[in-house]
Amino acid sequence: MGRITRSLVTAVMVTAVVAGTAGWASGTAQKPVTGPPPGTAAWRAAGLPDPERTDPGGIARFFAGLGPEEWQRLVRTHPTVVGNLDGAPLELRYAANARTAPGLHPGARVLAYDSRGRGQTVLVYGDLATAERVAVLVPGSDVDSGRMDSLTRKATALRGATGGRTAVVAWAGYTTPLGVGVDAAAGDLAEAGAARLTRFAEGLRAAGVRPEPSLFCHSYGSVVCGLAAQGLKAKDLVVFGSPGMRAENAAALRTTARVWAAKDPTDWIDRVPYVSVGGYGHGTDPTAPGFGARVVPAGDAAGHDGYFAPGTSSLRAFAAIAEGDVR
Template identity: 75%
Template sequence: MRRFARTLTTVALVATVIAGTAGWASGNAQEAVTGGPVGTAGWRAAGLPDPERTSPDGIARFFAGLDPVQQEELARTHPAVVGNLDGVPLELRYAVNARSTRGQFGGARVLAHDPRGRGQVALVYGDLARAEHVAVVVPGSDIDAEHVRPLADMATALRRATGGRTAVVAWAGYTTPVGVGLDAATGRLAEAGADRLTRFVDGLAAVGAAEPSLFCHSYGSVVCGLAARELKAKDLVVFGSPGMRAENVGELGTSARVWAAKDPTDWIDRVPHVEFAGLGHGADPADPAFGARRVPAEDAAGHGGYFAAGTASLRTFAAIAAGDVR
């Protein structure tokens, strides 16, 4: 009987997604960007470390063995690789991407910029190299290089709320769903995103940045859940989550502290928390049974209001990011 009930729930989920009801919107199928950066073939042909086979630690060691003139020469001849390769010195990446983006992302330093697909970007607010605390914000649907403002607003709000003590990265580094259709109901894009997120965070460690706290919104929490076992993070904070592809914190296989927030007006609460036949993302992380630490969010509004000024959710996010919560 229970199995039959789960099947009916799944059928309802499929109908919800396809029909665009109960807060879901139609979306177009996306092709995930994977593999090494643009220009990888030429980089390999020059006998340089394979971007797909060399770890960020290995890339960092390779660049540490080059003098400044040699590093600049690589940046000049292979800018797309140098600007997007995790493990490359931060200042070198910033310089390359500043030239390629020409001020497109004012107010932030550009750590990555990949034009493929809808475009991907990683924006840094603060001094990533010297900050005692680092936060990475992972977005959900509809975020890309051309539509990064909602993510940038979350990152800058978090940095302000910490009093500038935390360097914050707005990481639009994976192919997000468009709308909330079938792409958002399955884990296909999240699986590709999890690999990219894991490598990105490994890259932060390789260049000496502080172990980050990750703030994962909506479908971004699916990405973080799938990456959790491999992520070098001290906190995983999910909000407006459809699920993390795990039934409880233990199944995530992470030593990071796991936090969850969901406000009473968030439409995500109308999405069935199931995972069956490839659809849905499992248990609700905000349910006490999941085992995550609670982030108060009663005064947040809607699916995107968790970083609004004066909210309990933003205050708690800031305390987590700044290391003020034990």
């Protein structure tokens, strides 16, 4: 096949990928938020540990060497850093974000709030410090600090379905695509999100959260989880409404977590071509028999966003996975 022919075939397949997610024009290009938290320059100038060069374990050791008065001084003087510093004590992060995060989220505490870009927010339902089970929800497109409703509904539904026994984290901690255009068909935002998700999980462990989390990854969030899988210490990796995980099969994820997948027959994601060409598309359908994931029943989850609806088989299965009630 000549170069011109190959280029033409690639162009046709890429167009099919994006057309399958409703077309080029329906999304707006996004630049991922990366790097250390806002306020880091002043934090560094004070001689405090560099958030870019210090891993979450090092951050935890730094705070362990301070007394309560110094902790509170850092919350007062550097709230935007402390509130987003993976590895810092949970209670200090909550206190710092109470100073900076706008709005109220009933029943939740703010574990991270980054005002850059469209805003990134991480909410906690329950007590991470004492919970025996932890679930982390990773959303897909169109979620940011100003648009958390869909994610918080899922988080509260899962917590309720576990009888309040599982602490649930609503992790809107990366720059999501807007709409279903080129960003949603590409992997750039997912790669940036995967790095942030991996560090976040490391920060939970460093801060004393003992249970390995079960991750529930929706739509484009499953691409994030697929790219992060190898570096995550997780009990379960559950994807639903997934366009693919940028992996040929579950073994290619190189994870010790149990891999689960759900897709409702009415979910429009099923019209997305499961291909990967020229950096676009996310590969194999995780619910396909050859992928190797454990399939979660989802026949009564209406559409793309109905997997956590009350009374659905998918919500019951998700709760059982989070609680460790399935083998």
